[in-house]
Structures are given as C-alpha cells and as structure tokens.
Amino acid sequence: MPTKVRIALDAMGGDHGPPVVIPGAALALRSRPHAEFIIVGDRARIEPLLAGYPDLRNASRIVHTDVAIRMDDKPSQALRSGRWKSSMWLAIDAVKRNEADVAVSAGNTGALMAMAKIHLKTMARIERPAIAAIWPTLRGESVVLDLGASIGADTQHLIDMALMGSAMARILLHIDRPTVGLLNIGVEEVKGLDEVRSAGQWLRENPLPHLDYTGFVEGDDIGKGTVDVVVTEGFAGNIALKTAEGTARQIGGYLKAAMSRSLMARIGYLFARGAFRALAEKMDPRRSNGGVFLGLNGVVIKSHGGTDSEGFAAAVDIGYEMVRDELLTKISQMLVHQDQEAAVRPAAGAIS
Amino acid sequence: MPTKVRIALDAMGGDHGPPVVIPGAALALRSRPHAEFIIVGDRARIEPLLAGYPDLRNASRIVHTDVAIRMDDKPSQALRSGRWKSSMWLAIDAVKRNEADVAVSAGNTGALMAMAKIHLKTMARIERPAIAAIWPTLRGESVVLDLGASIGADTQHLIDMALMGSAMARILLHIDRPTVGLLNIGVEEVKGLDEVRSAGQWLRENPLPHLDYTGFVEGDDIGKGTVDVVVTEGFAGNIALKTAEGTARQIGGYLKAAMSRSLMARIGYLFARGAFRALAEKMDPRRSNGGVFLGLNGVVIKSHGGTDSEGFAAAVDIGYEMVRDELLTKISQMLVHQDQEAAVRPAAGAIS
Numbered sequence: 214m215p216t217k218v219r220i221a222l223d224a225m226g227g228d229h230g231p232p233v234v235i236p237g238a239a240l241a242l243r244s245r246p247h248a249e250f251i252i253v254g255d256r257a258r259i260e261p262l263l264a265g266y267p268d269l270r271n272a273s274r275i276v277h278t279d280v281a282i283r284m285d286d287k288p289s290q291a292l293r294s295g296r297w298k299s300s301m302w303l304a305i306d307a308v309k310r311n312e313a314d315v316a317v318s319a320g321n322t323g324a325l326m327a328m329a330k331i332h333l334k335t336m337a338r339i340e341r342p343a344i345a346a347i348w349p350t351l352r353g354e355s356v357v358l359d360l361g362a363s364i365g366a367d368t369q370h371l372i373d374m375a376l377m378g379s380a381m382a383r384i385l386l387h388i389d390r391p392t393v394g395l396l397n398i399g400v401e402e403v404k405g406l407d408e409v410r411s412a413g414q415w416l417r418e419n420p421l422p423h424l425d426y427t428g429f430v431e432g433d434d435i436g437k438g439t440v441d442v443v444v445t446e447g448f449a450g451n452i453a454l455k456t457a458e459g460t461a462r463q464i465g466g467y468l469k470a471a472m473s474r475s476l477m478a479r480i481g482y483l484f485a486r487g488a489f490r491a492l493a494e495k496m497d498p499r500r501s502n503g504g505v506f507l508g509l510n511g512v513v514i515k516s517h518g519g520t521d522s523e524g525f526a527a528a529v530d531i532g533y534e535m536v537r538d539e540l541l542t543k544i545s546q547m548l549v550h551q552d553q554e555a556a557v558r559p560a561a562g563a564i565s
Numbered sequence: 566m567p568t569k570v571r572i573a574l575d576a577m578g579g580d581h582g583p584p585v586v587i588p589g590a591a592l593a594l595r596s597r598p599h600a601e602f603i604i605v606g607d608r609a610r611i612e613p614l615l616a617g618y619p620d621l622r623n624a625s626r627i628v629h630t631d632v633a634i635r636m637d638d639k640p641s642q643a644l645r646s647g648r649w650k651s652s653m654w655l656a657i658d659a660v661k662r663n664e665a666d667v668a669v670s671a672g673n674t675g676a677l678m679a680m681a682k683i684h685l686k687t688m689a690r691i692e693r694p695a696i697a698a699i700w701p702t703l704r705g706e707s708v709v710l711d712l713g714a715s716i717g718a719d720t721q722h723l724i725d726m727a728l729m730g731s732a733m734a735r736i737l738l739h740i741d742r743p744t745v746g747l748l749n750i751g752v753e754e755v756k757g758l759d760e761v762r763s764a765g766q767w768l769r770e771n772p773l774p775h776l777d778y779t780g781f782v783e784g785d786d787i788g789k790g791t792v793d794v795v796v797t798e799g800f801a802g803n804i805a806l807k808t809a810e811g812t813a814r815q816i817g818g819y820l821k822a823a824m825s826r827s828l829m830a831r832i833g834y835l836f837a838r839g840a841f842r843a844l845a846e847k848m849d850p851r852r853s854n855g856g857v858f859l860g861l862n863g864v865v866i867k868s869h870g871g872t873d874s875e876g877f878a879a880a881v882d883i884g885y886e887m888v889r890d891e892l893l894t895k896i897s898q899m900l901v902h903q904d905q906e907a908a909v910r911p912a913a914g915a916i917s
Contacts, residue, residue, distance in 0.1 A: 436814060456809050
C-alpha cells in the first residue's frame with residue numbers, strides 16, 4: 214500500500230469544470246487525508262477557487278494548460294486538438310510518467326477512453342479495455358461492465374472482463390471471491406450468444422481463486438444484486454445502464470406527481486419527509502459516480518459530466534480505493550491464474 | 566372491421582392455466598362484447614370454471630386436448646411433444662385455419678414463438694418475426710421491439726421492425742404517423758453498430774407515410790417516451806426490458822423500506838395511501854401485459870406466464886385491438902410503401 218495516493222485531476226472536464234472539480238477534490242481530501250493532487254487546467258481559473266480550500270492547496274500542485282477537450286468533441290477531434298497538451302491528456306500523462314497513480318476526469322467518455330488507450334496502452338494479454346461502474350442493488354452494490362467501451366465481445370474478452378470485474382469488486386465490496394454472472398437473455402429458443410455460452414463454459418470448467426462464477430443472469434438480476442459482478446458486452450451494457458437510469462427517473466416522476474395530487478397526499482408527504490429523503494439518497498446517482506476503465510496500464514476514472522462536487526468527490530474516492538487496494542496488481546494476478554488454468558487444462562482452452 | 570373478433574385462448578398456458586385464463590377472458594368480454602372465444606385445453610378443468618361466467622360460456626366453444634406445453638419445455642421439446650395436439654398449438658392452428666383472428670397464450674415464449682413461426686410462417690418479405698411490447702413512459706406509452714425473438718439484426722430487419730412497430734403503434738396510440746427511434750449507445754468513440762447506422766440512414770432518406778423517423782435514441786429515452794416506437798435487436802431489447810423491470814422492483818423495495826422505517830413515515834404512509842395506490846397502479850405491469858408477435862401471417866399475443874386474470878384480460882384486450890384495427894393489413898401496406906420507396910430510390914436501396 215502506497216503511503217500516499219497521487220491523483221491527477223482533469224480540472225477542465227465535465228459540464229462545469231473547475232467550480233465542480235476543485236470543491237469535489239477538497240471534499241474527497243477530507244475523508245482521504247493521504248491523497249495528493251496534480252490539478253491540470255487553466256491556472257487562472259483554478260487558483261482563485263483553490264484559495265478557498267487551504268488544505269487542498271497544500272496537498273496540490275497545478276499543471277497549467279490552455280487546452281481543454283469539449284464535451285461534444287469526437288474522440289478523433291479530441292486527439293487532433295488535445296493530444297500532448299489538453300488537461301485531459303496531461304492528467305493521463307501524469308499516470309503514464311508515474312507522477313500520479315490515478316487520473317480522474319469528468320470530460321467526455323469517448324475522448325478519455327481514446328486518450329487513455331493510446332497513451333497508457335492495454336495490459337499485456339488484454340485486447341480491449343472496458344468501462345465498469347458500481348450499480349446500487351437491493352442487496353448493496355455490484356460491479357457491472359462493459360458499459361460502452363466497445364461493441365460486441367468475443368469469448369476471451371468476456372472472460373477477461375470477468376477477471377477484471379472481480380478484481381474491482383474485491384476492492385469495492387471487500388469480498389475475497391466475488392460471485393460473477395454473465396448477462397444473457399432468458400428466451401429459451403434463442404438461448405443467448407455463442408460467445409456468452411462459451412465464456413460461461415470456460416469459467417465453469419476453470420475455477421479461479423478470486424472469482425466465483427455462478428452462471429447466466431438476466432437484466433432484472435442486476436437490480437436484485439444476484440451476483441457481485443455482471444459481465445456483458447458494451448452495447449447491451451450501455452443500454453442496460455441508461456434504461457435503468459431512465460426507469461429510476463420515470464418512477465421518481467410518478468412518485469412526485471402522486472405525492473402532490475391531493476391534500477391528504479401532501480400531508481402524508483410532510484410526515485414521511487425523512488423517509489423520502491432516505492429514498493432520494495438511496496437513488497442518488499452521485500453516490501455511485503465513477504466509471505472505472507479496466508484493462509489499461511494505469512487507473513483512470515470517468516466521472517459523470519453533469520455531476521456536482523459531491524459526485525466528483527465520489528469519483529475521486531473510487532480512484533483512491535482502486536489505487537490503495539492495488540487494482541492493477543490484482544488484475545495481473547488474475548491474468549496469471551487464468552493463464553495457468555488454460556495451460557493446465559488445454560482441453561477447455563479452446564478460447565476464440 | 567370485422568363484426569366479431571374471434572379469439573383463440575391457450576387455456577393451459579402460464580403458471581396457473583384455466584383459473585387465470587377463464588376469469589381473464591370473462592373480464593375482457595365485459596369491455597369487448599364483440600369478442601368470441603375458442604378455449605383450447607382440458608375440458609374437465611375448463612367447464613367447471615366456465616359455469617361461473619354465463620356470458621363467457623355463451624360466447625365460447627371449447628376445443629378439448631389433454632396435451633399442454635410446460636413452462637420450462639424447450640422449444641424443440643415443445644414441438645416434439647406438442648405439435649398438432651397441444652393447447653398452444655391448437656390455439657395457433659385456429660388462427661391458421663381462419664377460425665380465429667388472434668391467439669392468446671400465457672405459455673412459454675420460446676415454444677409459442679417456435680410454433681407460431683412454423684405454423685403461421687412469416688409474412689412475405691419478412692425474414693424474422695419480432696416480439697413487441699407496450700412500455701409505460703412518462704409521456705404515456707411506447708412500443709418497444711424486439712424483446713428477444715432473435716439475437717442480432719441486420720439493416721433490413723431493423724427497417725422491417727420500424728415498419729411493423731409503427732403499424733402497431735398506430736393502433737395502440739391512435740396516432741397516424743408515430744415517431745420512431747433506433748436504440749443506440751451514446752459513447753462517441755464507438756458510435757453504434759454499422760447495421761443501426763445504415764438502417765437509420767435508410768429511414769431518414771426514405772420518408773414513409775405512417776412512420777416519422779427521428780433518429781437514434783438511448784436507453785433513458787425509453788422511459789422518457791421520447792419516441793412512440795423504439796427499435797432494437799432482441800438481445801439488447803430483452804436486457805433493456807428486464808433491467809427496467811428489475812429497477813422498478815428495486816425502487817419499489819426501497820420505497821417500502823423507507824415507508825416503514827419510522828413512526829412518522831408510517832403515519833405519512835397512511836395519509837398518502839391514495840397516492841401510493843395511484844403510484845402502484847402506474848407501475849403495475851399487468852396494465853401493459855401482452856407481447857405482440859409481429860411479422861407472422863396471423864396475430865399472436867403472449868401474456869406474462871405469472872400474470873393474474875386482470876393481466877390476462879389486458880393481453881386479450883391488446884389482441885382484440887390488433888385485430889379490430891387490422892394490424893396485418895397495416896403492416897402489409899407499410900411493406901408495399903417500403904418496396905416502392907426502395908424501387909424509386911435505388912441509390913439508397915443498398916440494404917444488406
């Protein structure tokens with residue numbers, strides 16, 4: 214465990230930039246006194262804000278740049294205009310040069326993933342990185358991946374994601390052997406994709422020390438918390454995430470309308486205010502903000518672009534934990550275990 | 566519009582069989598006096614129930630069979646054991662022989678789709694059927710397809726689903742030109758599947774009389790009701806549906822826990838009971854029960870297996886409307902329009 218966790222912040226990322234990033238970092242520092250920050254961005258906008266947070270100022274240094282990636286830049290544009298010089302690139306660069314342990318950005322996902330992939334590269338044996346998020350469930354929290362880093366997944370990529378997701382879940386959920394399920398559909402006739410089936414077969418036949426494969430799960434198992442780690446390819450994963458967000462907002466809308474439709478309901482609302490506050494907190498997307506890029510030589514955290522300082526602090530927090538509990542080492546160990554299994558049992562090693 | 570709508574019921578389908586199907590049909594008949602029923606299944610179990618509903622008995626005839634498809638039968642098993650003789654097959658067969666206009670079953674989806682495909686066959690020019698459902702949204706209701714009839718979709722299948730979904734939405738939503746969106750993911754770097762992009766291009770370049778293509782939508786647009794018809798391939802569609810169901814149950818669980826956590830909250834709950842009842846009704850999956858099989862030479866409705874009589878009545882109701890408003894004719898007209906467009910504009914006709 215490193216004594217210090219060094220965190221590089223893309224101060225210009227997100228819908229708001231420094232006014233969210235700086236207070237967010239200050240908030241995170243309060244509960245994480247071992248954090249140190251490299252704050253990358255426009256010094257003229259960062260310094261005045263930093264003046265309000267002396268503790269953060271003492272734990273930070275600023276790396277100035279004028280260049281910022283816009284939220285609607287395409288990845289190719291972002292690379293053309295922002296490679297080597299944007300706040301996003303330089304935050305990742307700090308990780309690359311081992312000046313930081315983790316980079317956190319609320320900037321646009323496509324650009325961040327493109328830059329992280331080009332600059333940090335994928336870990337040996339991992340072909341494609343994935344984006345994993347913490348999903349609140351009825352049982353607590355689960356890790357769900359991939360949420361859109363790539364479309365489609367072959368058998369090997371699904372197995373790799375199961376390993377990487379387990380490593381992340383060990384840190385987040387403090388479980389030594391997280392349960393893992395492959396997302397599939399329940400309609401008998403079609404029985405799911407070939408790749409999902411063969412990844413499931415491999416995981417069943419090759420038990421690993423830190424991964425407890427339990428089989429297929431369906432969409433409604435995510436919210437139930439049936440498994441600690443849900444693995445799927447990025448198209449379906451992204452649609453599942455967005456659909457769940459949409460459904461939560463929809464029910465919130467119904468609830469609000471229902472609670473204001475009569476005097477009785479409004480009185481009831483007043484009595485139950487505490488309960489509604491608890492409910493709102495449960496459903497608060499800020500609490501689980503922070504997508505983790507998995508499979509790269511470095512830890513990169515994506516915060517929601519529209520989040521506030523509390524949400525950004527949550528993303529910094531996740532980055533902190535991933536570094537402190539050595540995510541990359543845990544993933545590497547899993548990959549070694551997998552290689553050993555594949556070598557010991559060549560019969561089951563027919564991975565496409 | 567036919568004077569009568571003739572409905573074939575698989576009385577043995579679902580978790581409960583006749584005790585749900587018979588009262589469900591009776592309920593549907595009350596609001597649909599022009600319905601006539603062919604009730605297929607075990608006469609010894611159907612007749613005693615029917616005795617309690619004289620109106621339904623007068624509007625029905627029973628077709629007896631001993632054979633029923635089990636909820637966990639695989640489609641291949643179901644075909645082996647139930648072709649020509651099961652209640653599910655015979656309900657579809659009534660449609661095939663033009664003795665009924667629509668078949669409704671709460672039996673297992675895979676078996677029902679397999680039998681419907683084999684016996685009714687797909688409409689000319691349609692390669693694969695789809696399952697469409699009514700999705701409650703903040704704006705009202707939308708049609709979402711495919712929910713799992715097949716995995717993956719090429720450009721032509723996506724276009725066909727847009728046409729078929731629009732025809733269904735015209736009937737359900739009473740709109741002459743429903744808005745249609747293709748479900749995609751928003752991560753810029755990956756920009757969605759090639760097939761989704763080229764289907765979008767075709768729909769944009771070939772305006773059709775009863776379909777207003779508005780572009781890509783994301784998962785959270787479904788609950789918002791951004792478009793009247795959401796089109797996607799079956800794997801992602803099934804996962805979206807199940808994820809939304811799981812999220813709704815999850816929030817219901819949070820709400821229940823929040824409302825019983827303190828005396829104040831319980832008092833508030835008592836005052837707001839009416840509002841909670843309204844909310845529960847909004848979220849009631851029975852209200853929108855009834856998956857419509859699209860693309861077949863006949864109308865087949867799939868009810869949830871676990872539904873009660875009220876939910877089964879809703880499924881019968883949807884079948885009734887689809888027949889009364891001539892779903893199949895509307896789909897055929899759309900296909901003719903599409904062919905004309907494709908012929909007029911060969912440049913845009915490069916459909917894979």
